[in-house]
Amino acid sequence: MRVVILCGGESPERDVSRASGWSVARALLERGHEVVLVDPAAAVPVLAGPLTPGDAVDGSAVGKEPPSLSNRRQLRERMHTALTGGPVLDLLHDAEMVFLALHGGWGEDGHVQALLEMAGVRFTGAGSAACSAAWHKGRAQAVLGAAGLPVPERVLWRPGTYEAPQDAQRLVAAGPVVAKPVADGSSVSVHRVDSLSQLARVAAEVHSGEGELLVEPFLPGREFTVAVVGDQALPVVEIELTTPVFDYTAKYQPGAVSEVCPARIPDDLTSRLQELALRAHRALGFGGDAYSRTDFRCDTGGEPMCLEVNALPGMTATSLLPRAAIGAGWTYPDLVQRIIDLAMR
Known part of the structure; x- marks a missing residue:
């Protein structure tokens, strides 16, 4: 097939997305596809291609910190222009499939998907x-809780408009809490907070696209993630941390954490986590043609709580979805081909 991979983009996960794009390109070429790699936010959008099986493929490293987005407005302008007209849109129309390796921002919040649907x-x-x-x-x-899934208590706060809400102050007093942007991925700007003064400092530092901060109790138990591909829940991955939270640095630097798959847990907990992931996938409207990854952390009693559902989880060499696929007995190219096959339904 002729496949265009969209990667990069305008979010704090720009570097991660480019690394995912190159990894997907290698896998598609191994499977015999023709590939064009495109970063719609770049000054020169076509990064490589058309590539055919046997061509050499470069890579892209992920830094220890997310890239500065001081030029985010420019990146978004380029991205919108590229996806709504001109040579990039022509490439998309000519392709038999567009593989979305975009993470965060417009690539994961529905913007890009809506543009492609309209086109x-x-x-x-x-x-x-x-x-x-x-x-x-x-x-x-809120949707997951209404569907009966276990979720932690949460408070939303738009810093700069007023002081921390009383409910947030109450959570901090009972502390510790986790504070993070309400709409960012790759654990960007995730902080453990132990005091109101620390929360105020975090609020001053965090700049989320939505302008909101989510504050929830810090859960001290074990951390797991479960990917769903189509209608299949993959093996549970346990994330063994050496830091209080699974932040950006820990997530993308090899050796920073231990990721165990399949997780060494009782069968009944495995089944429960996989069932919860499937329910979360469906509750948010993901169908049998899509894939997702649901993150869990356990409370003091060992009860898993659903933290979030990732619509376009990372596809780098160190990402959790490929790790779960290996646990299921799939190679990385197998995973990429399955994602393509789901979209062909």
């Missing part, structure tokens, strides 16, 4: 409605 372009992953539902952590947790 009649076939793409991998969930549609715009499901992506939008999952992207805002506060609203997603």
Whole structure:
């Protein structure tokens, strides 16, 4: 097939997305596809291609910190222009499939999916409605809670408009808490907070696209993640941390954490986590043609709580979805081909 991979983009996960794009390109070439790699936010959008099987493929490293987005407005202008007209849109129309390796921002909140839907372009992953539902952590947790899934208490706060809400102050007093942007991925700007003064400092530092901060109790138990591909829940991955939270640095630097798959847990907990992941996937509108990854952390009693559902989880060499696929007995190219096959339904 002729496949265009969209990666990069305008979010704090720009570097991660580029690394995912190159990894997906290698896998598609191994499977015999023709590939064009495109970063729609770049000054020169076509990064490589058309590539054919046997061509050499470069890579892209992920830094220890997310990239500065002081030029985010420019990146968004380029991205909108590229996806709504000109040579990039022509490439998308000519492709038999568009593989979305975009993470965060417009690539994961439904913006790009909506543009592709309006243009009649076939793409991998969930549609715009499901992506939008999952992207805002506060609203997603409200949907999951209404569907009967266990979620932590949460407080939304728009810093700069008023002091921390009374409910947030109460959570901090009972502390510790986790404070993070309500709409960012890759654990960007995730902080453990132990005092109101520390929360105020975090609020001053965090600049989320939605302008909101989510504050929830810090859960001291074990951390797990479960990927769903189509209608299948993959093996549970346990994230063994050496830091209080699974932040950006820990997530993308090899050796920073231990990721165990399949997780060494009782069968009944494995089944429960997989069932919860499937329910979360469906509650937010993900169908059998999509894939997702649900993150869990356990409370003091060992009860898993749903933290969030990722609509376009990372596809780098160290990402959790490929790790779960290996646990299921799939190679990385197997995973990429399955994602393509789901989108062809």
